[in-house]
Amino acid sequence: MITIRDERPDDADAIRRVILDAFPTADEADLVDALRADGQLVSSLVAVLDGAIVGHAALSPVTVTGAERGVGLAPVAVATACQGRGVGAALVSGALDAARTRGAAFVVVLGAPAYYDRFGFGPASTWDLHDEFGGGDAFQVCAFEPDVLRRGSGAVRYAPAFDRFTTG
Numbered sequence: 243m244i245t246i247r248d249e250r251p252d253d254a255d256a257i258r259r260v261i262l263d264a265f266p267t268a269d270e271a272d273l274v275d276a277l278r279a280d281g282q283l284v285s286s287l288v289a290v291l292d293g294a295i296v297g298h299a300a301l302s303p304v305t306v307t308g309a310e311r312g313v314g315l316a317p318v319a320v321a322t323a324c325q326g327r328g329v330g331a332a333l334v335s336g337a338l339d340a341a342r343t344r345g346a347a348f349v350v351v352l353g354a355p356a357y358y359d360r361f362g363f364g365p366a367s368t369w370d371l372h373d374e375f376g377g378g379d380a381f382q383v384c385a386f387e388p389d390v391l392r393r394g395s396g397a398v399r400y401a402p403a404f405d406r407f408t409t410g
């Protein structure tokens with residue numbers, strides 16, 4: 243059975259190992275460490291399977307002109323040996339629940355539309371929003387409060403720790 247819970251202080255090493263395993267470079271693992279150090283983790287969720295941490299999802303604040311209370315879901319990582327068993331789905335659902343509970347009006351994500359549309363994400367371009375990373379159709383939004391989102395437009399800015407993906 244998969245359990246989703248908030249990260250605990252002694253989970254950081256296990257989280258880093260999972261992210262390093264899921265992504266080809268250390269950028270995403272470094273990102274999560276930086277978000278934690280910066281106090282920018284709105285939510286940091288782990289997936290536990292058979293007593294081991296096998297997945298992780300992070301939420302951090304985003305800003306966009308005109309629309310308040312946005313959060314970004316990034317990264318989402320599942321250990322390669324445990325992919326395809328619903329861990330990612332449990333993490334994304336848990337992250338959306340956490341975002342809603344913490345009062346978010348919308349959640350943005352950069353990822354495969356074929357994966358994220360099942361959770362209620364749709365193209366951010368529909369809302370006249372774009373990301374800073376050239377994500378195009380991969381940049382998606384899940385609107386909890388469409389009226390808030392309707393007031394926003396333009397670039398969605400992630401926390402400073404994400405600058406590692408925009409600057410060389």
Ligand SMILES: CC(C)(COP(=O)(O)OP(=O)(O)OC[C@H]1O[C@@H](n2cnc3c(N)ncnc32)[C@H](O)[C@@H]1OP(=O)(O)O)[C@@H](O)C(=O)NCCC(=O)NCCS
Pocket residue numbers: 264265316317318319320321324325326327328329330331332352353354356357
């Ligand atoms: C994307 C990821 C989090 C999904 O985790 P997971 O535990 O394998 O996901 P689930 O078991 O809940 O779902 C598996 C389903 O998603 C699909 N899927 C996984 N990655 C996909 C992608 N990039 N595009 C489309 N579908 C994808 C699988 O084909 C499978 O489909 P099915 O349900 O029809 O069989 C995981 O593959 C991962 O960590 N990937 C590397 C890191 C990454 O790319 N993260 C996302 C961007 S931050």
